[in-house]
Amino acid sequence: MLGKGGMGEVYEAYDTAKGRVVALKLLHQELAGDPVYQVRFRRESQAAARIAEPHIIPIHDWGVIDGVLFIDMLRVPGVDLRTLLRKEGPLSPIRAVGIIEQIAGALDAAHAGGLVHRDIKPANILVTAADFAYLVDFGLAHTEGDSAVTMVGTAVGSYIYMAPERFDVSDVTGRADIYSLACVLHECLTGASPFPAASMNVLIRSHLSDPPPRPSMQDAGIPAGLDTVIARGMAKNPADRWPTASAMVGAARAALTGAPIPGVPAPQ
Incomplete structure (x- = not known):
């Protein structure tokens, strides 16, 4: 675990498909149960991933696995x-x-x-x-x-x-x-x-x-x-x-x- 907050927890994780270490944010499960939030989450994650600015952490992927919303991001040492x-x-x-x-x-x-x-x-x-x-x-x-x-x-x-x-x-x-x-x-x-x-x-x-x-x-x-x-x-x-x-x-x-x-x- 790298940290936790009001919306979820962030872990250092290994992406077995891409062969890389990433930062993985897991949102609280109750958020995945809200269909309105799910739609907004996907829309805004996609919009954020399109922003090409060097000081914004790149988002690799996002979605839901086993009822948990996740965001896969670049792991930055610091x-x-x-x-x-x-x-x-x-x-x-x-x-x-x-x-x-x-x-x-x-x-x-x-x-x-x-x-x-x-x-x-x-x-x-x-x-x-x-x-x-x-x-x-x-x-x-x-x-x-x-x-x-x-x-x-x-x-x-x-x-x-x-x-x-x-x-x-x-x-x-x-x-x-x-x-x-x-x-x-x-x-x-x-x-x-x-x-x-x-x-x-x-x-x-x-x-x-x-x-x-x-x-x-x-x-x-x-x-x-x-x-x-x-x-x-x-x-x-x-x-x-x-x-x-x-x-x-x-x-x-x-x-x-x-x-x-x-x-x-x-x-x-």
Whole structure:
């Protein structure tokens, strides 16, 4: 076993037909019993497999065996970003932006294909020894415009990075992923999640109403311009966020150099 979450478990496995080691995600059995979910699972897995972007984990195959939905993916040597942060602590601003930049490219490619990831978090970002980053779990993505996902089966850790509209019945677009990516950038810089909370109710209320945190207040070595970048990325209204993940990273790059940050100032 490589890991487990709210939707299932991931194993290192040997593909006897292709003669290769893969990462095999097995979804919880109750999901296979839902015919509507099965149709969506196959549709979105196929769409994700078509995305040719180097920072998205390639999907080899998907389907159902003995009543269990599976996704067969490339096995990448490395650790997830959550483990990396727990081991090394906060990353330098330039390293943090470098990793987020790669994931932004993956997200923009997915959004261009009409897919919303919906579960951007450090545990779903793999980082190799050379700091090459991959975004995983695209087989569980949803088509843009789908309403907010049900919270049943959602891993508790996912709530830490969840956009405000995810707690409502409004449509969910790629800007929900941008909100989550801004949360991950904050954690890379500070080593802490944006809204540390003792309870789920407090956490949800923070996403809905609390102002975005300012990482430069936690560490003087973090450029103050990154506060503005993260604040716009975490705007409560999706329309106020960066238009693309790469636009957010471009602004972060400017903040690292002290140059003026492109784009409209973040809403207060």
